[in-house]
Amino acid sequence: MDNKPRCLILFENSCKSKKTFVTYIEFLDRFLKWAHKDFESLLLVPQIELEEILQDYCIYLKKRVDNKEISPNSVPYFFNGIFKFLKVNRKKIEIESITQLFPEKSKLGGDLAITTEQCKILLDSTGDKRDKALIHVFSATGARPEAICELQLKNMESNHDGFFKLILYSGHSHEMVTFLHPEAAKAVTEYLEWRRSRGENLTDDSHVFKGNFSECHEKMSNSVMETTMTRLWKNSGIKRKKIGNNYDIATIRGFRKRFDTVLEMNPEVSMGATQYLMDHAGYLSGKHYRRPTVEQLFESYKKATPDLIIHNESRLKLEIKQKDIQFRENESEKDKRITNLEKKLANVEILLLGLKSKGI
Incomplete structure (x- = not known):
């Protein structure tokens, strides 16, 4: 029998991948350590009190943002695992009462494409x-x-x-x-x-x-x-x-x-x-x-x-190859057209010979 509490088993199974679970559990553990709670005791906290704990945690994170310890853009990630854990264990909270406290996001890097x-x-x-x-x-x-x-x-x-x-x-x-x-x-x-x-x-x-x-x-x-x-x-x-x-x-x-x-x-x-x-x-x-x-x-x-x-050399090789393929396709298409014209001409000659034999 798995010794994990049922609430944690539900949480793990609700994550779409192992990587997601590892990320979520890391942030959840940080919160539990800060709040002096464990997985099961957290779920026993009354809704209003739990919301206040989460609000206080958000204020604590905002102070860390002000001290340049973490990025303001990272704050939502601290809560994703917490919200997921509470939701899968049917613990209702007013999420917006916490998210309204999130700091304003700063401009991210990574806007440019490599050339x-x-x-x-x-x-x-x-x-x-x-x-x-x-x-x-x-x-x-x-x-x-x-x-x-x-x-x-x-x-x-x-x-x-x-x-x-x-x-x-x-x-x-x-x-x-x-x-x-x-x-x-x-x-x-x-x-x-x-x-x-x-x-x-x-x-x-x-x-x-x-x-x-x-x-x-x-x-x-x-x-x-x-x-x-x-x-x-x-x-x-x-x-x-x-x-x-x-x-x-x-x-x-x-x-x-x-x-x-x-x-x-x-x-x-x-x-x-x-x-x-x-x-x-x-x-x-x-x-x-x-x-x-x-x-x-x-x-x-x-x-x-x-x-x-x-590389330009690779690009040139591809262009030459594609032009050669296109040339061959065009030549093949031209050969088909010539063959069709020859068939039509042969049919016309047969028709004329038939008419001639009938004296027309």
């Missing part, structure tokens, strides 16, 4: 094949870090023309499809070949990105991924402006902003395709009747590819 030139500088700052592949994947997909951490080889397949198709969040209700253009696909392939050359037995269940140590076969964790990207930014020498606790170009989200900008600025990419490829929950819920098909998504992605590619 293509800055992507080049990041790539040039490292010789590590894993790091290079990671930069390419972020810039080519704009994916969230947790999606890349969970990506396995069985979720990645060669599409055609050098593109890869990726299935993110495989097996989850949030599952989605995205793509890697040839430049990014090549970087990932080189990284995987490097791992094989070092004797690693890669299977369908192997993760595309693994942890730091050569003997480690575990997937790359979110924290390791963030640490790796932070190190790359630091080593690159790129100057970023500090705004509060954040930079004007976010370490990972900057890639996501670049991806979004490229899609939104391309008139040939539909809003539906942009929303889907950006992993926006509304378009992944299945509630949209005009949800793009995989083929439509791929066509949209290909139209955005020239602006997603980092």
Whole structure:
């Protein structure tokens, strides 16, 4: 029998992911320690008294904000886990009586997208094949870090023309499809070949990105991924402006902003395709009747590819290849038209011969 109190079991099961629970329980524990309560005793506090305790806690946090100990934007996060715990355990409170006390939010950093030139500088700052592949994947997909951490080889397949198709969040209700253009696909392939050359037995269940140590076969964790990207930014020498606790170009989200900008600025990419490829929950819920098909998504992605590619050489190679394909398609279409005309001419000749034989 689980020794956890039932209220905590309910709380844990109400969280959609383990990561969410870990985050929520950390903030809940901080509050309980401050209030000198435990999980069960908190639920026994009368509603009005509980609301006053929560209001006092908010005032305490605002003092920490004034002392520059925490950001005013972080205050709501201190309460999310508390509110969730109370709600799932049917403990009613007037939430607005607490949220009205929240401090005014300050301007956040991370407003800017990383530029293509800055992507080049990041790539040039490292010789590590894993790091290079990671930069390419972020810039080519704009994916969230947790999606890349969970990506396995069985979720990645060669599409055609050098593109890869990726299935993110495989097996989850949030599952989605995205793509890697040839430049990014090549970087990932080189990284995987490097791992094989070092004797690693890669299977369908192997993760595309693994942890730091050569003997480690575990997937790359979110924290390791963030640490790796932070190190790359630091080593690159790129100057970023500090705004509060954040930079004007976010370490990972900057890639996501670049991806979004490229899609939104391309008139040939539909809003539906942009929303889907950006992993926006509304378009992944299945509630949209005009949800793009995989083929439509791929066509949209290909139209955005020239602006997603980092190096000019790779962009030029793709353009030459696409022009060659277009030329071949045009030649094939021309051959078909000539063949059709020849057939029509032959039919006309047969008809004329028939008429001639009848003396017409």
